[in-house]
Amino acid sequence: MPNNDQPTRRSRQNSEEDFDETQSGGGLVKKIILAIVGVVILLIVAGAALFFYYASSAPKVSQSELASQNGTTIYDNQNRVISRLGLQKREYVKSDQVPETLKHAVVSIEDRRFYKHHGVDPIRIMGAATANIFGHSSGMQGGSTLTQQLVKLSVFSTAASDRTFKRKAQEAWLAINVERHFSKNQILDFYINKVYMGNGVYGMQTAAQYYYGKDLNQLSLSQQALLAGMPQSPTYYNPLASDTQAATQRRNEVLNAMVRSKYITQAQADKAAQESITADLDPKHGNTSNGDVNVNEKVIDAYVKEVLADLQQKGYNPYNDGLQVHTNIDLDAQKHLYNAANNTVSFQSDKMQTGVAVTDPHNGQVVAMLGGRKLGNTIYGLNRAVQTNRSSGSTAKPIMDYGPAIEYLQWPTFKSVSDTKFYYPGTNTAVHDFDNKYKGTMTMRAALVQSRNVPAIRTLQDVGIKRATTFLKGLGISQKKPYNLQNAIGLYISPLQISAAYAAFANGGTYYEPYYISSITTQDGNVKRYSPNGHRAMNKATAYMMTDMLKGVFTDSQGSGTAAHISGVNQAGKTGTTNYPGGNQSGVMDSWMAGYTKNYSIAVWTGYDQPQSASPISDTYTDSAQWLYKDEMEYLDSQNHASNWRMPDTVEAVRVNGKRQLVIKDSKWALQYAAIDDDDYDNSSSSSSESHSSSLRDSIVTSGSVFSNNDHNDQQSGRNDTGASNSNNNNGDNNSGANNAPTPGKATGNGGAVGGAVPTTGGTGAH
Template identity: 90%
Template structure:
């Protein structure tokens, strides 16, 4: 070897360094792998510990709970059962009565590995997760086994609040225990007899009778496949619905799943798939009958309909969760209301409809509700108590016009308002009242009691749309489109909204959102209670002054609600009527009565569902709303009499032109008048009943127009904004006008 070929020291070090570097790199990778493995093991241990911690608190489950047929029970406010979902006679199928074909169908579509796992199936969970991630599914997306589904139906609810790791851990633990104590056949029998099958039917044996009028062992392969597939979505796959394509598709999915599981041949599946999904359906629903609830479902139908919708909004499934639902319904009041509307109160015809809502001003509880009258055998039909496509007429005036005027402008009840010719700004169309007359200058109290339209709209102009909208929002009333002047004499709101809004006047200014359910108890014994948290929608002065004026609607000689007056009952309220839109037809289209005591707020709408094709409501039967209100309020107050309202210390009673009026203390109007003692409020609740009071006005004089309406010429009571002036062409000027207004399609009348 030549000197040139001798290895240098550095070249001899290079392999050693590379070897060391490789060893160091390998050691680092090994450490990383060990760290990852350690973390995974730690997570598994922690997860297992958490699983067993949650499992230790799992509720107990008995055979009776597994075998019971689910059904939500609904109670009234006195803890009496008023409804059970699934009122049909339930037939429990014994194992010998359940065809093997049905069991094969259920297992194929719901849990293909049912006979291989022990309650929880890790392979199924992994497969479901993969399918959901990549959007692939064979109709079996869920990771829960049939046993887990049975446990959920027996103990837990399907509410979103129950979809937690704790609930899943407890569900899995109970499923493992169920598998230890019961055979696969028993578990299948429990499931087949428990699942919800649509139309209030629980269990596949009852479903066989309800849909086909036969027992399970008499059904064809096609029919059994449909029943096996329905529990995933009973309403959607219902063969009685108009969407038969969905039911057909689901039936075929089950047949194909049975082929994959080798329970039937492809030829058998193809033959069964040719059967019409509606073939052999039994319209008489076979051997099913009503249940044991001793309440006519027609009486409580509208209330129960809203309860079910409310349950679903809260994330519960009332048909599968086996809930105990306690509601706020006063069953006696509900029965009286139903009987009054259908039997005792006169209406123009049986086709004339009504919608009524009653709330408790103390808390917002919905006490009773009428969805319609003479509705036949329809279940969960149109609920006119929550329908919002009819104008409320003059019941809007306290809510949008006069309430905000007191709240924001501090108007006294004697504030002068103008009932003079009025054109909607930007138009040549005049606003009229029911009598096509104008009464000149009058007080706000008189204008409200007599339900004059023009003063109400002029008041709204003074208030401004923005402030009126704020006031309405505080009372739970809103709409997508901006409000306009015509809404001041007609809001598109439901009787329930009117009742809840007027309840704020009754209780001193607090608005409570109306609610039906007081508590929900799930199958595992968990109780969730509900209430409505109120907020101050107006000050006490506004609520009291509005109430004081609205008493006169019943008692004043010119009040629009005299037909609803009840001797000895301390009540306040407002009527409302609407005309046909566009002047296409004369007469009244809708008639309303809204009123309240301290204990109840009632709103009544009456009219026809299709007013354009019906005769107008005659003058006589515009009173049907008042008669129905009177019947119900008289009954309610006789059971729970309400005292009179007490004047808050922010309000003063004064005499104006010899009549008792109210004013906000320390307002600019209060400074002009001397306060009077107001001990006997009930004897001076309206202008006409206080005419004997002597005048104690500091600085005012009064004159009367030819029609006898009061006109006040004092500097305080004739103060008015541009809304109370009239331009030479008759248009009302208004600096607060929110753009051009169009005339109302159905102006509010009395």
């Protein structure tokens, strides 16, 4: 009988096959696991090799670097120190002068395993990584130890671009080495004396004096907890801020961290948390004083403010990175400008303000800048040189109207333009000048020098908004809303933008983006240099022809900028004024002067910060902008005299009606006239024959109201508006009978759409 318990040949064969499949499957899994382990080991080895490779190139760190207080130093273009962040007196506090409570507070909030690790804390790194991945981080601690933070503050930049694996590897390596050579107490002392504490203050001892007028060992538990928590975000946790909620919350986080670390009891924390965050603050900032910089910070305030903003935009932290920043400021020119605005030039009152920007047409470097005048102790306040909420008035005409007309339509300087009755399309809103007159047909040169509004608007119509927008964009000027016809006589742009735009006329057509910083040197010796960023914005012919016409603003006996004329200086420019919107108040609201030589471009705004609550600028003080411009340009040209411009070979001079004019070579207008020898004419005064009126006010009149853009003080120059506007045909550019009385139209301010909406903001020439 067969034994049923014995496997048959078939069953044995099937079992063997199943066993082989199991063995095969298990072998595959084992191979996969071994492969993964191998890859992991390989990655670890490769990572370790890369780590040590990067570590081998790490910079050295000395005790002096660890102990130094690393404020950023700012230099002028002659390598002279003009500012140090943290000008207060810095007090280095020794370990025995630092309260144990403060040390415990710092360790609790910044690195609670500080006394256990050796510079790098793997547990802390893994914890921070896990918290970041799963979103459980409270924001109280990151992966860097106190020692790593000290190394970063002493050697490296905190710029976002420097947060690389290489930098982290070097930072970790140096932290390990620092721990080998210095005790925990020494490291903690270095950190407490180095960190930035807001308001230009470095080190917690200096901060104790600045905020409370006390030494560290005199502070309460609450005050020490606040100081310990501030380095994470000094500005946000500033107890002097108008809103101290963030500072209070941070102080309480530190107290709770100290409880968790068993340095204080919950009762002690609760009692300290009851103390007001503003208790015992010292408004006199204790025993702090200015540092060793011999430059009055008020003189350079606006410039330094923009430098700091630029540094932060580039990813640096000027308060922690210990940078050496070389700028393009000409300190002597800056001092001269400050003195002129505050002491030399006359203004209507101390409340009358100004914003000034000076750029170098060769490269876009910002040479000098003034954010205001008579500012008292205000530091890093409103910089009026970069504000864009005031209309530029008729300084817009060269860049919005006539420049594009030459560039795209090839208009000659003698192109006929019409100063006749004009209504904004689709409306009954009429546009006039201050004299409530129209002057008929005149040349483009005459219209620009006299700053007539209607010809400017008609020119923009011929050019087209699209092409004018393109021209402006090439000069670094743009806005979100589409431009309209009213922008022909005013743009919302800053003095810095106007200075940079006019600089393109000065240098033959290249627009350079204005910039403040020439180089940045970080603590590890890395140098980042900055070069001009320019592009061609217009043809050489356009730049030269505009310059030739704009000379007449200064040299024409009727010119609007004669108050800024400087004998022997080759300059060109444009004035501009605006009036109050809606005709609610008569008089001038803003007054501008923008001009340039081949070496400098200056734009000046003057007015009141709150024009609606201030008296209008009188006729006399509309010239304050010109006086300030003249004072600064006269100084600059005396230091670096500019030669006259040379006519490019794409332009030729022609005689039209017995007068010198310019035309683009080979254009349809050039073929109608014979070229003349330009050397036979004095270019500096060639436009004088183009004046047609004794009054040159850039004004717009609507519905019988005068919105005067007083480009020049006629009373000061001995001119009389009455009857003077009838002398329209002195030079043959005006048609007889051109002074027709305007038909009253709907009242308009400035800024209204072409479609007929009545604007409510802005002044004459503003959109």
